[in-house]
Amino acid sequence: MTEKVAEQVIEHSADSLQAAQHIAHSAEHAANAADHAGGAGADFIMHHILAQPVIELPTVFGIDLTITNHILMMWIVSALLILAFGLSFRRKSMIPKGLANALEATVVYLRDDIILPNMGTEGMKYAPYLLTAFFFVLLCNLLGLVPGAATATGNIGVTATLAMLTLIVEQIAGIKKHGVWGNMKHLIPGGLPVFLIPIMIPVELVSMMAKHIALAIRLFANMIAGHITILAIMSLIFIFKSWIIAPAPLLIIVFCALLEILIAFIQAYVFTILSAVFIGASLSEEH
Amino acid sequence: MDSQAIAFLAAGFGAAGVTFAAAFGISKLASAAMQGISRQPEAAGDIRGTVIITAAMIEGVALLSAAICFLLSLK
Numbered sequence: 001m002t003e004k005v006a007e008q009v010i011e012h013s014a015d016s017l018q019a020a021q022h023i024a025h026s027a028e029h030a031a032n033a034a035d036h037a038g039g040a041g042a043d044f045i046m047h048h049i050l051a052q053p054v055i056e057l058p059t060v061f062g063i064d065l066t067i068t069n070h071i072l073m074m075w076i077v078s079a080l081l082i083l084a085f086g087l088s089f090r091r092k093s094m095i096p097k098g099l100a101n102a103l104e105a106t107v108v109y110l111r112d113d114i115i116l117p118n119m120g121t122e123g124m125k126y127a128p129y130l131l132t133a134f135f136f137v138l139l140c141n142l143l144g145l146v147p148g149a150a151t152a153t154g155n156i157g158v159t160a161t162l163a164m165l166t167l168i169v170e171q172i173a174g175i176k177k178h179g180v181w182g183n184m185k186h187l188i189p190g191g192l193p194v195f196l197i198p199i200m201i202p203v204e205l206v207s208m209m210a211k212h213i214a215l216a217i218r219l220f221a222n223m224i225a226g227h228i229t230i231l232a233i234m235s236l237i238f239i240f241k242s243w244i245i246a247p248a249p250l251l252i253i254v255f256c257a258l259l260e261i262l263i264a265f266i267q268a269y270v271f272t273i274l275s276a277v278f279i280g281a282s283l284s285e286e287h
Numbered sequence: 288m289d290s291q292a293i294a295f296l297a298a299g300f301g302a303a304g305v306t307f308a309a310a311f312g313i314s315k316l317a318s319a320a321m322q323g324i325s326r327q328p329e330a331a332g333d334i335r336g337t338v339i340i341t342a343a344m345i346e347g348v349a350l351l352s353a354a355i356c357f358l359l360s361l362k
Contacts, residue, residue: 270339
């Protein structure tokens with residue numbers, strides 16, 4: 001009799017053990033699902049923002065050579081720029097027509113409003129770099145809005161390289177004009193008491209680095225923020241799991257995409273004018 | 288509260304604070320620009336250029352903090 005009771009007790013405890021295991025298992029499932037949902041949402045956004053490999057290539061000397069979609073977009077942008085400028089200016093006439101007219105109007109506007117006021121006539125030597133930077137950044141920003149394409153300037157590596165190029169051109173401009181020692185003397189503003197110089201030099205160096213880092217991050221963050229907003233609002237349709245609410249997010253997305261076109265132009269303009277201001281400051285005749 | 292919940296909360300508060308600060312700064316800039324253009328309509332072109340550059344710089348700082356909030360929300 002006690003054996004039967006013992007058997008039933010063991011059965012019951014086995015059942016409750018199984019039940020407890022079930023509960024623990026489903027709790028784990030729920031936690032995983034919640035984690036996965038949050039993770040899957042962020043994964044969906046990150047998948048469209050990070051560089052995705054297109055052709056896998058080996059790592060040579062520690063540099064990963066795989067061709068990502070950002071690199072492909074940069075090649076496409078360069079090819080389009082070379083084609084546009086090369087083909088439209090084949091016939092060098094006094095009054096260009098068509099695309100050449102539009103490109104020349106843009107270049108003249110940039111020269112008269114950005115290059116000449118900030119750098120003067122001697123700054124025309126550095127106009128090719130600034131104009132190339134403007135058109136490259138502008139076309140990269142705009143092509144990122146095409147469905148299926150990636151934003152090359154949405155990669156911090158690309159914008160950091162552009163900011164580093166501005167730094168290099170700025171230092172070369174200063175060294176060509178004032179010599180190496182004269183370029184370094186620009187770090188000390190004029191009319192400063194001598195005992196403040198040991199403090200001013202690190203401060204000026206840090207401010208020079210900070211200006212260029214801000215140049216890189218401003219362009220990168222503006223491009224990425226627009227894409228993240230659009231992707232996050234698009235995810236609302238999937239979170240609600242219904243197509244009835246779709247018009248509201250779609251209207252918001254259309255407005256955000258139009259705003260992104262404006263931001264693309266403005267950021268290209270701001271990158272170019274800040275580069276012109278930095279190069280002009282290193283060319284200036286103070287002190 | 289585990290750390291992920293606090294990270295989400297901090298990201299939300301951070302984004303709200305950044306938006307408020309950026310909007311406040313750019314609105315002060317725009318009001319000064321309106322006053323300047325109304326006093327001297329010939330300087331409208333110069334003022335417009337300065338407004339766009341300064342607004343872009345303020346937005347750059349704001350988006351830097353927004354990027355930090357986004358990193359927090361990915362924790």
